[in-house]
Amino acid sequence: MNDKAFEPKIIAFCCHYCAYASADLAGSMRLQYPSGVRIIRTPCTGRLEVEYYMRAFENGADGVLVAGCLEGGCHFIEGNLFAKKRVNAIRDILQESGIEKERLRMVNISAAMATTLATVINEMVNTIKELGPNPIRKTNNGTDVEFWESIPPGKEFEILNSQQ
Ligand code: FES
Numbered sequence: 001m002n003d004k005a006f007e008p009k010i011i012a013f014c015c016h017y018c019a020y021a022s023a024d025l026a027g028s029m030r031l032q033y034p035s036g037v038r039i040i041r042t043p044c045t046g047r048l049e050v051e052y053y054m055r056a057f058e059n060g061a062d063g064v065l066v067a068g069c070l071e072g073g074c075h076f077i078e079g080n081l082f083a084k085k086r087v088n089a090i091r092d093i094l095q096e097s098g099i100e101k102e103r104l105r106m107v108n109i110s111a112a113m114a115t116t117l118a119t120v121i122n123e124m125v126n127t128i129k130e131l132g133p134n135p136i137r138k139t140n141n142g143t144d145v146e147f148w149e150s151i152p153p154g155k156e157f158e159i160l161n162s163q164q
Helices: 019-028 050-058 079-096 114-131
Strands: 010-015 037-042 063-068 104-108
Touching: 010 019, 010 114, 019 037, 019 063, 019 114, 050 063, 050 079, 063 079, 063 114, 079 104, 104 114
Parallel strands: 010 037, 010 063, 063 104
Antiparallel strands: none
């Protein structure tokens, strides 16, 4: 599919210590990425359980990006390595389920790599545009979904902090 009107909805789970700071810096640098991208701050990518990924896809995300610290730089030692394994396993499950694995991607960046983050986000948006909408998106009267709509545009919010 190559529908120019299609604006992918992408959830970007960003680690508080690196990617989230990088997203902040990207904003300060006025680096652009599409409005369909929602940044969600997490304490560490290692805290993202399988259900978070699945819920994102089930409830409307066309793509999910996981952005964690550089390997060797995770504040919880190996959280990003666990996340990498989990993401790879979920990509396989998605592919076997008929959902393109390219809809889920992980990247490792530092807080200073704002340009890289913006580039990765834009690459992902282009990839998802080519793939088209998430085939398992639940619809709400054929329009949109509650989970997605509950995320305010352009506003970051935190999850999991209470469990840290
Ligand atoms: Fe950043 Fe673990 S603290 S990925």
